[in-house]
Amino acid sequence: MTQPDTLRGIGESATLARIFPRLPASDYALVGPGDDSAVMSAPDGRFVVTTDMMIHGPDFRLAWSTPHDLGWKAAASNLADVAAMGATPTALVVAIAAPADSPVSLLEGIADGLRDACLALAPGCGVVGGDLSVSDTLTIAVTAFGDLATRGPVLRSGARVGDVVAVSGVLGAAAAGLRLLFERAVVDGRPDAAAAAALRGTDAALVAAQLAPSPPISDGVLAAVAGATAMLDLSDGLALDARRLAAASGVALALSSVAVGSREALDGGEDHSLLATFPPGTALPGGFRQIGTVVAGEGVLVDGLHYEKRGGWDPYEQWSGQAG
Amino acid sequence: MTQPDTLRGIGESATLARIFPRLPASDYALVGPGDDSAVMSAPDGRFVVTTDMMIHGPDFRLAWSTPHDLGWKAAASNLADVAAMGATPTALVVAIAAPADSPVSLLEGIADGLRDACLALAPGCGVVGGDLSVSDTLTIAVTAFGDLATRGPVLRSGARVGDVVAVSGVLGAAAAGLRLLFERAVVDGRPDAAAAAALRGTDAALVAAQLAPSPPISDGVLAAVAGATAMLDLSDGLALDARRLAAASGVALALSSVAVGSREALDGGEDHSLLATFPPGTALPGGFRQIGTVVAGEGVLVDGLHYEKRGGWDPYEQWSGQAG
Known part of the structure; x- marks a missing residue:
């Protein structure tokens, strides 16, 4: 039986040669990968940029996520930050x-996931550069770019009293998926690949929401075009991120528990859905649905009562130190 | 005696609050850190982008590099890739x-190093966004941007027979510094902080070339303005990088050993100096000095003989697995 090729076995150049052809091209690249830098077109004289890192242990378990999942999620979470600007x-x-x-197939799978997420969520977006290195800890750092097409960016700070509060994308599904994985895919205290694979059969949508989310990327531009006054990407849960938008705008967000759904929808992170505010009377675009109203005050209210639970996840305070 | 604050002790928000004020602002930022993405000005409708990661172990030893060194080198090595495009x-x-x-002072020191490198090497360049996370392996991933001011990018592929081969910046100093550190700052098989500190006193320039290099960033634009036909950043040593430029341009680079200097200058990596080719008769700008000529053929010649030593450093094949 032959062993799979490893990174050490074939080296950096051969690894690059196997990854390169799998990566999607960008419609905006004037000079792609291969020189000291790439050169990108920025048609309206500005560009949007965000960066986010995924680390083995605090951010994912190799027993649960496939390499394809890792590439997909690394792309999707960054694309959502671009979309949340209206870009x-x-x-x-x-x-x-x-x-x-590591087997070379780990990096090939990550490349395939990056490609498939770009094709599915943001056609025309591609990989224009990168860096391969060695580490004891598998780490994926993505920086994403966006174009505003002459529109102003949609910041967190523009919500006004009377605006409609709306969300596009799932709420709480990523957290529910993670809860299921911890409940049913840990064996003898360790993340278990076979149990996670079985969960993909019985609870496909929730597991996918956690391991390979599909945020409504194109709804970011639709929101901007429809006149959204503020927007952000829900990475730390609706309650905490709504509080951030409220603080930046100097208002309060009054949410309806019926419209929001479950408690997990309020507190669960990593959905990467879009939270936006629109002037009253706006026909909500794309997948946006109303979940509340902007009112005077501060913080977040649910059914009229201040919602104080902290939510979110602090990597320094809360990571157990385990990987798996 | 009070213990220093750690990342776990104060958490992500308080850590961010201590780092933010240390970071330099960018003259090109329209929306800086704090929203889902930053918004950058791209005055000529394009931007240059490059990314490079530094990993504890293969890329640095904490016994040798101060936090300030780490931030400085992470900035400098990326800035050199932008400069090498003529941006x-x-x-x-x-x-x-x-x-x-980790003590919070680790991240504060890295932030100070990022700031000081930007101020010294590329005034007007600043940090417009970021991400903090937790990992067993200290990892710094930088993505850098540049503006071409209506000029074409200087690629690796434009060298023509008869062009002058020139370099700006030190050759071999970073490798000599690393050699000194391995020779004199390893005690009982381990990188030693006190010995490295002593070396900073006796061999300041070589140690700094390795731990906190100062590539000639502004010479990148000067080269482009002077009509450079090809350019790259010397990260893997002159011989290997010259071979890359030669291959991309379909020519050979004939170098003079006297002009190049030592063998370490040919083979030693991490100088981040700029190698460029200019049309014959060009008045060489900034710190550029001639080291050879572009001739027909392929590869690199030194004093007329093909130079075949591989050079460079493969992280997958060559990292010992040690950190320290």
Whole structure:
């Protein structure tokens, strides 16, 4: 039986040669990968940029996530930050550090996931540069770019009293998926690949929401065009992120528990859905649905009562130190 | 005696609050850090982008590099990739993952190093976004941007027979510094902080070339304005990088050993100096000096003989697995 190729076995150049052809091209690249830098088109004289890193342990378990999931989620979470500005994603650069004894198929799978997420969520967006390195801790750092097409960026600070509060995308599904994985895919205290695979059969949508989310990327531009006054990407849960939008705008967000759904929808992170506010009377675009109203005051109210639960996740305070 | 604050002790928000004020602002930022994405000005409708990661172990030893060195080198190495396109660096985004029990001063020192490198090497360039996370392996991922001010990018592929081969910046100093550190700052098989500190006294220039290099960033734009036909940043040593430029341009680079200097200058990596080719008769700008000529053929010749030594450093094949 032959062993799979490892990164150490074939080296950096051969690894790059196997990854490159899998990566999607960007419609905005004037000079793509291969020189010291890429050169990107920025048609309206500005560009949007965001960066986010995924780390083995605090951010994912290799027993649960496939390499394809990792690439997909790394792309999707960054694309959502671009969408939340009201921009069209144009490109990614990707730095990956992996243990030298990793199979080459790990990086091939990550590349395939990056490609498939771009194709599915943001067609025209591609990978224009990157860096491969070695590390004891598998790490994926993505920086994403977007184009505003002459519109102003939709900031967190523009919500006004009387605006409609709306959300596009799932609420609480990523947290529910993570809860299921911890409940049913841990064996003898360790994340278990077979149990996670079984969960994908019985609870496909919730597991996918956690491991390979599909945020409503194109709804970011639709919201901007419809006149959204403020917007952000729900990475730390609706309650905490709504509080951020409220604080930045100097208002309060009054939400309806019926419209929001479950408690997990309020507190669960990593949905990467879009929270936006619109002037009253706006026909809500795309997948947006009303969940509340902007009122005077501060913080977040649910059914008229201040909602104080902290929510979110602090990597320094809360990571157990386990990987798996 | 009070213990220093750790990342776990004060958490993500308080850590961010201590880092933010240390970071330099970018003259090109329309929306800076704090929203889902930053918004950057791209005056000529394009932008240059590059990304590079530094990993504890293969890329640095904590016994040798101060936190300030790490931030400085992470900025400098990325700025050099922007300069090598003939662009002016405009901004960085920085993702840092560190162990939760790290002192907060580690991240403060990295932030100070990022700031001081931008101020010294590329005034006007600043940090417009980032991401903090936790990892067992200290990791710094920088993505850098640049502006071409209506000029074409200087690629690796434009060298023509008869062009002058020139370099700006030190050759071999970073490798000599690393050699000194391995020779004189390893005690009982481990990188030693006191010995490295002593070396900073006796061999300041070589140690700084390795731990906190100062590539000639502004010479990138000067080269482009002077009509450079090809350019790249010397990260893997002159011989290997010259071979890359030769291959991309379909020519050979004939170098003079006297002009190049030592063998370490040919083979030593991490100088981040700029190698460029200019049409014959060009008055060489800034710190550029001639080291050879572009001739027909392929590869690199030194004093007329093909130079075949591989050079460079493969992280997958060559990292020992040690950190320290």
